[in-house]
Amino acid sequence: MQATKPTVGIFGLTGCAGDQLVILNCEDELLSLVDVVDIRDFLMAASGGDEFSTLDIAFVEGAVMTRRDEEKLQRIRRRAKALVAIGTCALQGGVPAMADGLDWPSAVRDVYGPEGDGFDALPARALHECVEVDFSLPGCPIEKHEFLGAVADLLNGNPPQLPTYAVCTECKMRECDCLLVDQGRFCHGPLTRAGCRARCPSYAVPCVGCRGPVPDPNLGSAMDVYTSKGWSPEEVVQRLRTFGPLPTPVPAGEAA
Amino acid sequence: MGHHHPGSVSPLRTLTAAVRHHRDRNVGPVKTVKLPRRKLDFFASVLQRFGELHAPVARNGHFVFQRVRRWSEARLEYTRTELPPKKYFLPPRETLFRFTPGKGYVPESEDLDRRIVLLGVHACDIYSLNILDLVFNGKYPDPYYQTRRRNIALIGVDCIPDQRCFCRSMRADTVEQGFDLFFYDIGDYYLTLVGTALGDDMVLAAGELFESVTPDDVAEYKRRSQERHQRFQLDVEIRDLPEIFEMEYGSEIWEELGAKCLSCGSCSMVCPTCYCYDVADETQLGSTAGRRVRTWDSCLFATHAAVAGGENFRHSRASRVKFRFYHKQRGFVAEYGRPSCVGCGRCSAVCPVGIDIIEVINRLRGVEYAETEHAATR
Numbered sequence: 064m065q066a067t068k069p070t071v072g073i074f075g076l077t078g079c080a081g082d083q084l085v086i087l088n089c090e091d092e093l094l095s096l097v098d099v100v101d102i103r104d105f106l107m108a109a110s111g112g113d114e115f116s117t118l119d120i121a122f123v124e125g126a127v128m129t130r131r132d133e134e135k136l137q138r139i140r141r142r143a144k145a146l147v148a149i150g151t152c153a154l155q156g157g158v159p160a161m162a163d164g165l166d167w168p169s170a171v172r173d174v175y176g177p178e179g180d181g182f183d184a185l186p187a188r189a190l191h192e193c194v195e196v197d198f199s200l201p202g203c204p205i206e207k208h209e210f211l212g213a214v215a216d217l218l219n220g221n222p223p224q225l226p227t228y229a230v231c232t233e234c235k236m237r238e239c240d241c242l243l244v245d246q247g248r249f250c251h252g253p254l255t256r257a258g259c260r261a262r263c264p265s266y267a268v269p270c271v272g273c274r275g276p277v278p279d280p281n282l283g284s285a286m287d288v289y290t291s292k293g294w295s296p297e298e299v300v301q302r303l304r305t306f307g308p309l310p311t312p313v314p315a316g317e318a319a
Numbered sequence: 320m321g322h323h324h325p326g327s328v329s330p331l332r333t334l335t336a337a338v339r340h341h342r343d344r345n346v347g348p349v350k351t352v353k354l355p356r357r358k359l360d361f362f363a364s365v366l367q368r369f370g371e372l373h374a375p376v377a378r379n380g381h382f383v384f385q386r387v388r389r390w391s392e393a394r395l396e397y398t399r400t401e402l403p404p405k406k407y408f409l410p411p412r413e414t415l416f417r418f419t420p421g422k423g424y425v426p427e428s429e430d431l432d433r434r435i436v437l438l439g440v441h442a443c444d445i446y447s448l449n450i451l452d453l454v455f456n457g458k459y460p461d462p463y464y465q466t467r468r469r470n471i472a473l474i475g476v477d478c479i480p481d482q483r484c485f486c487r488s489m490r491a492d493t494v495e496q497g498f499d500l501f502f503y504d505i506g507d508y509y510l511t512l513v514g515t516a517l518g519d520d521m522v523l524a525a526g527e528l529f530e531s532v533t534p535d536d537v538a539e540y541k542r543r544s545q546e547r548h549q550r551f552q553l554d555v556e557i558r559d560l561p562e563i564f565e566m567e568y569g570s571e572i573w574e575e576l577g578a579k580c581l582s583c584g585s586c587s588m589v590c591p592t593c594y595c596y597d598v599a600d601e602t603q604l605g606s607t608a609g610r611r612v613r614t615w616d617s618c619l620f621a622t623h624a625a626v627a628g629g630e631n632f633r634h635s636r637a638s639r640v641k642f643r644f645y646h647k648q649r650g651f652v653a654e655y656g657r658p659s660c661v662g663c664g665r666c667s668a669v670c671p672v673g674i675d676i677i678e679v680i681n682r683l684r685g686v687e688y689a690e691t692e693h694a695a696t697r
């Protein structure tokens with residue numbers, strides 16, 4: 064083993080801590096993990112992290128929703144050689160970003176009453192909207208095997224390898240019944256990035272798109288599919304926005 | 320065999336003969352026997368001696384090939400399985416080898432030696448394996464595929480075409496080889512074609528179960544074969560199709576399909592003759608040891624033609640959809656003498672935007688798209 068192990072920090076901004084929980088739940092692998100890296104900061108696992116040292120890798124969960132979040136993220140960015148966004152909130156705002164487009168001050172007042180005015184609450188932003196992000200691990204929450212694979216790759220100086228194709232591909236590999244084509248249910252599979260091994264359709268539950276969109280979603284055609292099956296365009300947009308803003312529509316034929 | 324297609328091509332025969340040769344001595348002229356239908360479960364128990372028995376079983380109204388532990392689970396009167404038997408020979412995801420720095424490579428062979436008997440494979444799916452043999456036993460032999468091909472026995476069963484089958488058009492509605500046994504339903508019996516010495520051993524192992532064929536059995540086989548022939552609802556002409564594809568390279572149909580396609584990959588995954596795969600190394604935590612894994616890939620993915628340096632040969636979706644059709648109906652014909660499509664109908668069945676191979680071919684040919692009624696009356 065090297066004399067000095069790479070240093071790692073694991074942080075949470077505004078989120079449900081689900082991604083950090085996935086890391087904690089890597090029970091069998093957690094020991095091998097602490098064997099090869101020096102975990103300096105992981106509030107969920109131990110209090111009293113060291114706040115100033117340089118980090119080789121910082122994993123950050125959650126969306127930026129307060130000034131404090133923003134400052135914390137900037138501090139992490141300054142310490143970290145590589146910053147990895149983990150989970151859909153960090154990647155694209157996540158469920159809190161559903162509020163996008165609302166009149167923010169009045170939304171806050173609607174929820175909290177007049178006291179809301181003094182709250183430090185901002186519309187949800189993804190990490191990359193505030194600082195430079197080096198790598199991302201999608202999922203709500205992230206997948207344990209992707210997290211461990213990413214650590215292994217990063218320690219070897221490689222970018223994490225993640226599928227960019229759609230959930231449908233993994234769904235077919237597992238021979239699940241197609242909830243969209245055969246049952247006419249609203250499945251986000253064709254627009255959603257794979258990696259979860261089609262967990263939901265494998266239990267006959269439609270994908271709700273928790274891993275965020277594929278890099279080249281064909282929104283126009285997907286809209287035609289969903290509306291032809293009876294959903295109104297408004298409803299389609301609402302559903303597609305469950306985990307963040309709609310991906311910028313890429314005109315067919317120009318997607319990378 | 321009842322109907323022989325003059326269109327079937329010889330490279331297939333040569334190469335599949337090569338595969339067959341390591342399995343056995345050739346049995347010479349095809350031997351035909353018959354098995355009483357009510358003895359099928361008994362025969363299934365005999366087959367267990369030759370390997371794990373796998374057959375189509377029903378799952379929520381669909382069919383999948385999987386291991387059967389009780390014969391009553393098997394459904395030989397199925398339409399098509401979700402995934403073709405390809406999954407046994409080229410699994411969706413497999414470890415090729417493990418590597419350790421300083422020690423080298425250790426091939427992963429754990430699963431390769433598993434002996435399996437696949438019972439209930441339709442002609443088109445057997446044909447598709449003969450096509451995959453062209454690829455994996457050809458210029459770049461694939462030992463993983465070849466080993467599995469040796470260890471997995473195939474027992475075919477005949478079928479009734481449904482509204483999506485067009486194997487007859489693709490000359491894959493019957494197979495002359497590539498099976499150890501092939502069952503034809505003739506009522507109280509299965510007329511059984513013995514394709515290999517292994518198949519012959521299976522028949523012999525069954526002792527008195529099999530009986531000799533009578534002229535009446537042959538007459539009944541012919542009657543049913545004719546009837547099946549007339550049940551096809553789809554028909555598409557593939558003669559001169561490569562030339563038409565050549566001429567229609569700039570057709571507006573490709574842009575149209577590109578605008579519809581979601582690049583979801585479903586069509587490639589379920590296709591019995593799609594063989595593209597991706598290879599990647601997965602390292603272990605804290606070391607450079609790891610394993611090399613291969614996973615099914617698809618030319619519909621934006622990454623399929625992406626190369627180092629950020630170039631992509633098929634950047635647009637339209638060019639990718641086009642590539643899929645060209646590879647099957649033109650490129651493969653140029654290289655191997657026949658299209659790499661067997662007309663199983665799976666791709667059209669799964670496509671969420673309804674891209675239908677028959678419709679595409681007919682439009683390119685300038686033929687009105689209609690579920691050719693005349694096909695049923697011919």
Ligand code: SF4
Pocket residue numbers: 230231232234235239240241242243244250251252253261264269270585671
């Ligand atoms: S069930 Fe959903 S994820 Fe699976 S193939 Fe159908 S649309 Fe795709």
Ligand code: SF4
Pocket residue numbers: 203230255256259260261262263264269270271272273274275
């Ligand atoms: S199937 Fe969809 S909703 Fe379910 S875990 Fe995967 S990406 Fe998330």
Ligand code: SF4
Pocket residue numbers: 586589590591592593647659660661662663664665666667676
């Ligand atoms: S292209 Fe479609 S019809 Fe042809 S073999 Fe593949 S899945 Fe079957």
Ligand code: SF4
Pocket residue numbers: 587592593594595616617618619642643644646647
């Ligand atoms: S190139 Fe496309 S059509 Fe051809 S085998 Fe590969 S995935 Fe299938």
Ligand code: SF4
Pocket residue numbers: 579580581582583584585586587619669670671672673674
């Ligand atoms: S199944 Fe249809 S939408 Fe999906 S990749 Fe194939 S052609 Fe495109």
